[in-house]
Amino acid sequence: MSCTFCQAQDKKPPNFVILFIDDMGWRDWSGNGSDYIKTPAIDAIAKEGLVFQQGYVNAANCAPSRCAILSGQYPQRNDFYNVFTIHRGIKHVDRLSLKDIQDGQTLRSNKLTFAEALKKQGYTTAMYGKWHVSGKEKVMPDRQGFDEVDEHHAKELRKLFKKTKDPKQVYSYTNQAMAFAEQASKEGKPFLIYLAHHAVHLGYSYTDESYNLFKGKAAGINHDSPKYAAMLHDTDKSIGMFMQKLKDLKIDDHTMVILLSDNGGVPSHCKQPPLRAFKGSYYEGGIRVPFMVRWPNTIKPGQSHTPVMAIDLYPTMLDLAGVEDITSHVGKHTLDGTSIAPLLKGHKIEDRSMFWYFPAYLSGNPRYTGTRTKEYRQQPCSVIRKGDWKLHLFFEEWSLDGGQVKIDTNNSVELYNLKEDIGETNNLAAAKKDVRDALLKELLDWHKTTGAKIPKESNPLRGKLKKK
Secondary structure, eight states: OOOOOGGGSSSSSSSEEEEEEOOOOOOOOOGOOOSSSHHHHHHHHHHSEEEETEEOOSSHHHHHHHHHHHSSSSSGGTTTSSSSSSSOOTTTSBBBBTSSOOOOOOOOTTTTOOHHHHHTTEEEEEEOOOOOOOOOTTOGGGGGSSEEEEEEEEHHHHHHHHOOOOOGGGGHHHHHHHHHHHHHHTTTTOOOEEEEEEETTTSOOOOOHHHHHTTTTTOOOOOOOHOOOOOOHHHHHHHHHHHHHHHHOOOGGGGGEEEESSOOOOOOOOOOOOOOOOOTOHHHHHHOOOEEETTTTOOOEEOOSOOEEGGGGHHHHHHHHTSSSSHHHHHHHOSSSOOOHHTTTTTOOOOEEEEEOOOOOEEEOOOTTSSSSSEEEEEEEEEETTTTTEEEEHHHHHTTTTTTGTTTSSOEEEETTTTTTOOOOOOTTTTTTHHHHHHHHHHHHHHHHHHHHOOOOOTTTTTTTTOO
């Protein structure tokens, strides 16, 4: 892989800033369906940049999504699928034991993060905010390629807020990021800033000034929580501060800013029609997120409907940084994404299939999940998207109810045409068997290629425990 349009830039590689927002839903900004929340800074990034309306993350909840973006890899490369553990279902209802699945729960220390890869290209790097991938190996950002780090746990943030009144440290992290950008610019170094906000995860935190903007405001179409709106408004305000700093430093047109969320929205404070379900689910509502890239005088503003993934950012940054042979640059570290540099310049990339894999359980509030089993945000599954088609393979039915032999009756597969049915309401698995079978074969082949195991062992506790 080589840079597609670096020759059009001056020889100095661009700066990169990743604004990774926690739990921000697809419609949680005023430029995409919120008539309640005010997000002028995010709206400006979208207006001045390229918005990917079909932008995806590679896991539907926080920690594995962060591991994927940092490593540029599908979750099975780290055996990282859930927060805390893969066993977050209902013990007496789960049909699979999952004993045949490795529960990694960590970004492995031998992985090469995008920070390490960019450092090899001469970048100075910083990380502020939510790390959340240290896991069993206690892997910390200062050992994974970041020169400057400030990160906290959720409990620490609550204590800090009592002292500083800074909601989830959004202003502190931003001020540090601005200082880092200024120092790097003075030294003439290209920089990477990974600003991974704890906001807007639940645990409402906001300034009185922001709350007063929404207190008593009539409910909107998709939002009605003044506390959530205030928290997001503070986050947006801090983003605006940083964007202004880039202009003040006169590096605005030499800095690529990427903004996306780590997973879909949370139903207690948002709606995201017409997408089905929310955070935790592998229906569109759990994995399709706000996703935009801004680079003045290089990226033409507009919208793209080409599907892209968070793991594409790693090779894209190396591509734009001038790495001529990315495979050699990262060595034995596998990159599963594709450089989307051509898309940023208005060109096309080759059609490809996109995959997800979740061999875990995640229960949820049955009032909100929007999934096929209302007590679960997600049951063990895998997903392929190819063109307009999206296929879900559910492992319980596949492993325990006859697999492919009984595919016509065991409800192990759901098939949707997203162009016609973005809400995933009309299952075409029985009506389009040729499409179903072709996608299923490709998905199972991908499992073999990437080492994604399908759990098969039944749960011996099923039906033996009483519901509390």
